[in-house]
Amino acid sequence: MESMLYLECYSGISGDMVVAALLDLGADQEVLMKALRSLSVQGFAVKISRVKKSGLEACDFAVTLTEGQNHDHDMEYLYGTAKEEVQQQVHGHRHLAEIMAIIDKAAMSDRAKEIAGRTFTILAEAEAQAHGLPVEEVHFHEVGAIDSIVDIIAAAVCLDNLNLPQVIVSELYDGQGFVRCQHGVIPVPVPAVANIAANNNLTLHINNLQGEYVTPTGAALAAAMKTSNKLPTEFSIVKIGMGAGKRKTALPGLLRAMIITAEADEQRICKLECNIDDCSGETLGYTMDKLFEAGAKDVHFQPVYMKKNRPGYLLTVICSPNALERMKEVIFRETTTIGVRHTEMAMTMMSCQRVAITTIYGPATVKICDYQGRERKFYPEYDSVTKICKECQRPYDEVYRIIQKAGEESFKLHSAGEITND
Template structure:
């Protein structure tokens, strides 16, 4: 059963609140410490956690304390923090760490979104912005740590509530800024995030918190249908009129009954664009890149376009968390100027791969089924194409014969 979570943000969202909610949901503290240690910057910060009370409710508070670097001169003693990092430095830090692939993918996507927002605010390319908030050590810990926690909880889909705007002003690296700060507003714009005022005139949504939600959330609004298994509470730093707590709802995906059977319902993102001026070889390469990036399916259709031109409709189906990566590939590898995007629900059968021994060799078959236990019913089996092709070439016999032998072997092995 797929895992799903919902971030409820009545008093906003920040990176440390995400970490607190994940710890409260069961993420082992030492696992988080050890995984973050793979970045190689543990000398720059110290983590600690404690249970705190916010308006009568117990929640987990995570503190990311920056370590002060000391420098001595002949006649005085100076304290200063480690310098801010630029986006390329952060990307290299993450790529070179021995983190799980999904943690790297999510972390890089979040920092990229944050960098784009900051660059739009300052009017220069993302790689040229001298980041303070983005390059700060605590932002790296918050973002990568959150991705580590979501991966450990095996989250497949994440949703988020509407966000409170906050108010007042906050002191930042570029001076006194109105709340919500410009980078947060830019991030909200990218996903048309629903916002409202809860009357609290403080900074409630930080750029780091906004970037996490905007990048990873499949949608914003009410909680999705799920079977709730756990509620994690991550505390903010201040006390407000209402509990300053980020609530993480953890559950299992809703299933839909088909007679006496069940299928899993999940959200997928569908990307579409039509192209009439691209070399077919480039199209083929683009499809390869999208599949390699993790798209669930990629296909093209021949279409007639304006001025009677022949073209293709390129369609990509992917998990919502991978949508930005796929859009980047399409813009980079093709001549398109725009991509349509929509989220859809799909019902899927349970699928598993099983190795089967035949007289020609061992290959894998994909088994699709529904139901559980004794009621599990196999709906379809298909030999893996590449496995059959390898054996067909090796023995110089038709691909169809290898595929038939695989099904016969599976039937006799049941």
């Protein structure tokens, strides 16, 4: 079975809610704190605790500023009669390039950096659109503040740590009315949220409640993480995480996150193709890496002969429909092609689950795949094979077969145990 993350945003979504929900699902706090301690910014402290909202227990991720005030959680500032000068107490204005430099230097995986960078790029594009400025000239205010940087990087680290590449995001429920920001009083949904939803195929649902329930940070994280907005017809819930928000509103401010599994099912994918005849091998190899970082499911090149008998390559990319625009952006930026063909199609996947096993050489991981309970296959994870090869100085094929056999035997014992228990 394939494990997926489902974010249920019926009470809104914000950066701290996302981080808290992922921590509640089991993201490693030590990995998170190591990344946050490595940031080249100061003036903040982090507290992870348990709270109750509407009688439900949830995880709370709080960023406390050592200087200034977090206006994002200040109801008097957002909706009250706070004086105009309070509006000027801002904790940091940064351009996108400065934030990308902070991310690049952080102690986090490449995938986590990619998620965080994509989130801030989505925010920058939305703010640029709202203010009529080029992306590189956008001055982040609330979003460029320390607490928002910490929220986004923390969410990226936690998602990467959970190792759930498929993320389903529900409708984003937002309120109505007006809210105060650095530029004055603006309508809800705020312009950045509206632009993010429009640019990234997010579905907004406006309820009849006053107030902002979807923050720009929350919307950007939803857009950066999402691979689908459609739940499988049937699925099993493996684990539930609850993330608490800080604002006191009519709705409880809870983001529910679930790890779910689904049987093999038909899903929609996109295939992109383009012919390239004037790129170096190094360029194409780098392009493949960037496509995978952007969320591609598969990438490959085929040698072809093009018009005028010129040798070239056919680039093929498989991705989810939600990632289509990201794939085109990478292809146009990194290669010399001037056109990309793309089509949407159906794909049937075998159910897959990763299982930790023990072998004569130590622990390893096997991917078990089957189709409707039949045609079962066992595939040792490449990293497990190479790790044992290096540690034990054994040939790759030998280690592969040993792990594969151990996986088959472990599955048989597990299945037999289930039958006996019944």
